[in-house]
Amino acid sequence: MTIRTDVEYAIDLDKHDELARFRDEFVIDDPDLIYLDGNSLGRLPKRSIDRMQAVVEGEWGSRLIRGWNEGWFTAPQRIGAKIAQLIGAEADEVIVCDSTSVNFFKLVVAALRARSDRTKIVTDDLNFPSDVYILQGAVDLLGSDRKLNVIHAVDGLTVSPETVDAAIDHTIALVTFTHTAFKSGFVYDMPSITKIAQRAGALMLWDLSHSIGALPIDLHAANVDLAVGCTYKYLNGGPGAPAFLFVRRDLQEQLINPIWGWFGQKGQFDFGLEYRSVPGINRFLTGTPNMLSLAAIEPAIDLMLEAGIDRLRAKSIKQTEYLVALIDELLRPIGVSLNSPRDYNRRGSHISIGHPEALRIDRALIEDLNVIPDFRFPDNIRLGIAPIYTSFAEIHEGVLRIRRAIEERMFEKYPGERPEVT
Numbered sequence: 048m049t050i051r052t053d054v055e056y057a058i059d060l061d062k063h064d065e066l067a068r069f070r071d072e073f074v075i076d077d078p079d080l081i082y083l084d085g086n087s088l089g090r091l092p093k094r095s096i097d098r099m100q101a102v103v104e105g106e107w108g109s110r111l112i113r114g115w116n117e118g119w120f121t122a123p124q125r126i127g128a129k130i131a132q133l134i135g136a137e138a139d140e141v142i143v144c145d146s147t148s149v150n151f152f153k154l155v156v157a158a159l160r161a162r163s164d165r166t167k168i169v170t171d172d173l174n175f176p177s178d179v180y181i182l183q184g185a186v187d188l189l190g191s192d193r194k195l196n197v198i199h200a201v202d203g204l205t206v207s208p209e210t211v212d213a214a215i216d217h218t219i220a221l222v223t224f225t226h227t228a229f230k231s232g233f234v235y236d237m238p239s240i241t242k243i244a245q246r247a248g249a250l251m252l253w254d255l256s257h258s259i260g261a262l263p264i265d266l267h268a269a270n271v272d273l274a275v276g277c278t279y280k281y282l283n284g285g286p287g288a289p290a291f292l293f294v295r296r297d298l299q300e301q302l303i304n305p306i307w308g309w310f311g312q313k314g315q316f317d318f319g320l321e322y323r324s325v326p327g328i329n330r331f332l333t334g335t336p337n338m339l340s341l342a343a344i345e346p347a348i349d350l351m352l353e354a355g356i357d358r359l360r361a362k363s364i365k366q367t368e369y370l371v372a373l374i375d376e377l378l379r380p381i382g383v384s385l386n387s388p389r390d391y392n393r394r395g396s397h398i399s400i401g402h403p404e405a406l407r408i409d410r411a412l413i414e415d416l417n418v419i420p421d422f423r424f425p426d427n428i429r430l431g432i433a434p435i436y437t438s439f440a441e442i443h444e445g446v447l448r449i450r451r452a453i454e455e456r457m458f459e460k461y462p463g464e465r466p467e468v469t
């Protein structure tokens with residue numbers, strides 16, 4: 048991509064951006080802040096403020112427990128159906144509940160039990176650690192003959208389909224990867240990896256946390272068995288918003304949610320003492336939905352659907368290409384490396400850069416230069432592009448400030464220890 052590095056060029060790109068109006072849908076109270084962390088916590092949609100006001104005062108305040116019959120009870124399915132439109136699933140295959148980690152646990156244990164004649168699980172070391180811990184916990188829970196095989200990404204950034212293929216045989220019960228790697232931004236080829244897993248008779252479970260809202264996903268086209276994902280990153284659902292899970296319809300009756308609770312119980316309000324699970328996707332529910340944070344997700348997803356996932360992806364590609372070109376031009380000469388795939392077809396919507404002083408640069412950006420990226424151990428600065436609200440001018444200014452932090456050695460006043468949350 049040939050670009051110019053002057054600000055006029057960025058402003059011109061913003062002028063021709065067909066999604067530019069969506070930036071005004073979000074709270075941007077500090078116009079000087081360069082926010083490049085939408086892949087960890089998305090910005091607040093203005094419509095969510097109105098929705099929260101209505102749900103707290105109007106529904107909780109006035110309607111009290113009647114709220115359950117006036118839209119709360121069906122919110123996990125209703126919002127799940129909207130998420131389904133973003134991931135190529137049917138409305139009755141997606142439900143919103145619990146956290147990504149808990150949903151991942153439920154589907155992992157359900158899948159391992161459904162393939163109980165097989166002993167192995169395959170994942171990779173690009174995966175989000177929480178997913179790996181849960182896999183370890185599932186092995187611990189289900190018995191010592193089960194084994195977790197963690198594929199090592201040799202370049203630290205990517206894993207090839209051939210490497211996955213070589214790791215899979217007929218003893219594998221479950222293959223699970225994060226679709227877009229949280230550190231490098233590498234994106235797996237979902238259809239071909241799913242095919243490799245299923246050819247060996249394994250179930251395939253994708254974690255879509257770093258993909259949903261940033262790139263189109265077509266679970267049905269890839270014949271995916273199971274998926275989970277997060278709503279507070281590119282979906283802008285708010286801190287700790289409930290996650291979603293997907294179970295392909297023909298598998299729903301074969302899989303058993305390992306956490307039996309009354310929201311998955313047939314005749315829930317009969318209060319019988321014998322657990323019998325409901326059919327369909329609802330059997331993966333356990334307890335009462337977190338109504339307030341669930342409510343905040345809906346207007347955020349409506350915005351995504353309005354913007355259109357294909358247009359969001361097209362803008363995201365343009366923006367990450369622009370960012371990579373700026374990095375090449377302005378940051379590589381001063382010691383910064385690109386820690387994401389160069390080919391946009393193989394990456395999501397965040398770009399990682401490396402520098403031996405990344406941790407201290409990150410501090411200087413946050414504390415002195417009003418830039419919020421995020422830091423991933425040991426030497427990665429992650430720059431998240433949220434195409435629904437990130438502007439080209441913001442990317443341009445962000446790179447200039449990173450350059451300043453390095454060139455003027457602004458990071459040197461900070462110690463090398465890590466703060467509690469990075």
Ligand SMILES: *Cc1c(COP(=O)(O)O)cnc(C)c1O
Nearest residue numbers: 146147148175225229254256277
């Ligand atoms: C963000 C993220 C999660 C988050 O899990 P929580 O249960 O919400 O803490 C899980 N998996 C991946 C791949 C993620 O990127």
